[in-house]
Amino acid sequence: MLGNLLDANRVCMSFIFLCSRNLLLAALLKYAHFTRERAPHRAIQKSKIDKARCSFENRRFSPIEVSLPVTALLTTNLGNTHLLGRGKVRDLYAVDNDLLLVATDRISAFDHVLASGIPGKGKILTQISLFWFELLTDLVPNHLITADVKEFPAALRPYADQLEGRSMLVKRAAMFPVECVVRGYLTGSGLKEYRLSQSVCGIPLPSGLEDGSRLPEPLYTPSTKGEVGTHDENISYAATVAAIGEADASELRRLTIDLYKKATQHAESRGLILADTKFEFGRTKEGIILADEVLTPDSSRFWEASAWKPGGAQPSFDKQFVRDYLESIRWNKQAPAPGLPDEVVERTQAKYLEAYRRLTGHDLSL
Secondary structure (H helix, E strand, C coil): CCCHHHHHEEEEHHHHHHHHHHHHHHHHHHHHHHHHHHHHHHHHHHHHHHHHHHHHHHCCCCCCCCCCCCCCCCCCCCCCEEEEEECCEEEEEECCEEEEEEECCCCCCCCCCCCCCCCCCCCCCHHHHHHHHHCCCCCEEECCCEEEHCCCCHHHHHHHHHHHCEEEEEEEEEECCEEHHHHHHHHEEEEHHHHCCCEECECCCCCCCCCCCCEEEEEEEEEEECCCCCCCCCHHHHHHHHHHHHHHHHHHHHHHHHHHHHHHHHHCCCCCCEEEEEEEEEEEECCCEEEECCCCCCEEEEEEEHHHHCCCCEEECCCCHHHHHHHHHHCCCCCCCCCHHHHHHHHHHHHHHHHHHHHHCCCCCC
């Protein structure tokens, strides 16, 4: 009887072993099938990333890895707060005797606001401007009252989710009707004019300069302020004098050059070249103040100093990915403007974040 029990036990154990082995084999086969199904997808994704990294803009430096927020803030809604207008990027509200500037995630190219935005872009631009306002305050006062939402009027606090990190409560000012552009390097519209007349905005320059060449000295080249969908037009210094008077025109020129020189010194200390930028000024009862955004990738050209080589386009910290994409799809640069694919959005966001990190020495959490 004992032998029969042992035989039965052996049969039972054999059965359990066979079942366990079959289950293990089934699991391994399922894993192998899953791996074969997933591998092509991973290969495709890697191929796309490698291809992107071979593009002109990234052969010389690598953007940081980012995780995109779910959505971009394309427009704000602050309830009964009086909306004065919406620009290409910023929404402007009246708050008692002051103004509220809110930088959205809208992005423009070729003078049109695109259908999709860059998540977190408004926060990045605002934080860069705040950094520069503090750094340059010894040269000229600015319009900032506070960027701390907790210090905003109580009526605005319910909208903190739209305002946090991307808004500034600022002083009202009578804005001058010119954009104060300063160029330290030959590029963009200045390069086009130079090739035709060996001058920029009517200012004669030496021969032999190339795309990206450093100019003998910074050039003050003011322009008009174009509305949404229109292009800023370069104007002469004489036209500025005619518009606002000799005293103010001279002071804006002096301030612009001084701000550019100090910003250039800081940028160079961070391994960057500030090729050109633009400032906007206004007047309060206290005098002339610096206003709007300051030295952001939207208003300036920042180049990688270690990769600078005159004779062609320079790798820059701006929305060049967006322009390149729009050119590749042969958009006619007329409304309605198209949206952007995820890859272009992600890489553009990475550029803006990298610009913030390089300029300030800090990372920014969106």
